[in-house]
Amino acid sequence: MKHDLLGLKDLSADQIKHILDTAGTMKEIVLGPNKKTPHLQGKTVVNLFYENSTRTRLSFELAAKYMSANAANITSSGSSVAKGETLIDTAETINAMGTDILVMRHNLSGAPHSISKLVDASVVNAGDGMNEHPTQALLDMLTMIEHKGHIEGLKVAIVGDIYHSRVVRSNIYGLTKLGAEVTLGGPTTLMPMGIDKMGVKVYDNVHEAIVDADVVMALRIQLERQKKGLFPSIREYFRYFGIDEQRLRLAKPDAIVMHPGPVNRGVELSTAVIDGDRSVITNQVTSGVAVRMAVMYLLSRGGF
Numbered sequence: 001m002k003h004d005l006l007g008l009k010d011l012s013a014d015q016i017k018h019i020l021d022t023a024g025t026m027k028e029i030v031l032g033p034n035k036k037t038p039h040l041q042g043k044t045v046v047n048l049f050y051e052n053s054t055r056t057r058l059s060f061e062l063a064a065k066y067m068s069a070n071a072a073n074i075t076s077s078g079s080s081v082a083k084g085e086t087l088i089d090t091a092e093t094i095n096a097m098g099t100d101i102l103v104m105r106h107n108l109s110g111a112p113h114s115i116s117k118l119v120d121a122s123v124v125n126a127g128d129g130m131n132e133h134p135t136q137a138l139l140d141m142l143t144m145i146e147h148k149g150h151i152e153g154l155k156v157a158i159v160g161d162i163y164h165s166r167v168v169r170s171n172i173y174g175l176t177k178l179g180a181e182v183t184l185g186g187p188t189t190l191m192p193m194g195i196d197k198m199g200v201k202v203y204d205n206v207h208e209a210i211v212d213a214d215v216v217m218a219l220r221i222q223l224e225r226q227k228k229g230l231f232p233s234i235r236e237y238f239r240y241f242g243i244d245e246q247r248l249r250l251a252k253p254d255a256i257v258m259h260p261g262p263v264n265r266g267v268e269l270s271t272a273v274i275d276g277d278r279s280v281i282t283n284q285v286t287s288g289v290a291v292r293m294a295v296m297y298l299l300s301r302g303g304f
């Protein structure tokens with residue numbers, strides 16, 4: 001039986017902890033001098049990306065190569081997708097070439113779930129529409145554990161464009177299962193109806209959300225997903241919802257600042273905060289390679 005990672009909604013707290021423990025070990029390999037292990041020797045990993053990506057795609061590719069897998073990338077532009085081939089036909093074509101792990105990013109929520117039913121390969125969701133981005137939340141949690149020692153009892157404030165964010169949904173599932181308190185803050189036009197039912201506190205501003213937070217996570221304003229004028233201007237957004245050093249003083253003195261990237265500098269975070277000593281954004285990127293190594297290794301060994 002094959003195993004997938006489609007979202008954190010479907011995983012138990014113990015399964016999430018098992019991935020994070022394994023990722024902690026993998027991180028030693030990523031930071032060590034010899035980045036070649038036999039964990040995925042003889043396996044083939046294909047990255048199928050219908051949306052742009054730097055971090056996720058490269059880290060899956062490096063993770064596969066560090067573990068001695070054959071790794072290949074395919075994007076919608078430059079492939080037969082641009083000639084009109086359907087997602088199903090493309091996925092079945094990749095599957096027919098002996099792929100063991102299919103890593104997928106797609107603009108439609110649920111696309112990896114549908115493809116999983118058609119292919120023999122293990123499917124990893126690398127971001128589906130506005131639904132989930134499970135490996136991003138896992139790397140965020142690994143980074144929090146490294147800086148804070150634990151997840152349980154942490155106050156994690158997630159601020160910005162909640163509505164369009166698949167990162168926030170995966171983080172809410174993961175963080176609440178591991179016992180963190182999650183608060184959300186942002187403009188009401190970017191706050192989905194009913195999100196409070198996911199076990200989080202919701203504010204229509206940033207300052208109340210980040211008071212006494214251990215972790216302040218800013219989300220990217222997804223300009224590519226919104227043409228509706230959901231806030232007046234970028235300058236107004238930063239003034240009322242951006243995190244600068246003054247606003248950050250509302251959080252705990254040792255609070256860390258996170259962002260999934262790519263950052264719109266001076267919009268979600270000021271440059272001083274991005275480059276300041278409380279920012280752990282580059283550590284998140286390193287954790288991303290370790291988490292993707294752990295996920296693919298565990299999938300190849302029978303799941304979580």
Ligand code: CP
Pocket residue numbers: 052053054055056057127136260261262
């Ligand atoms: N955080 C994230 O998914 O970044 P990329 O779009 O660069 O992969």
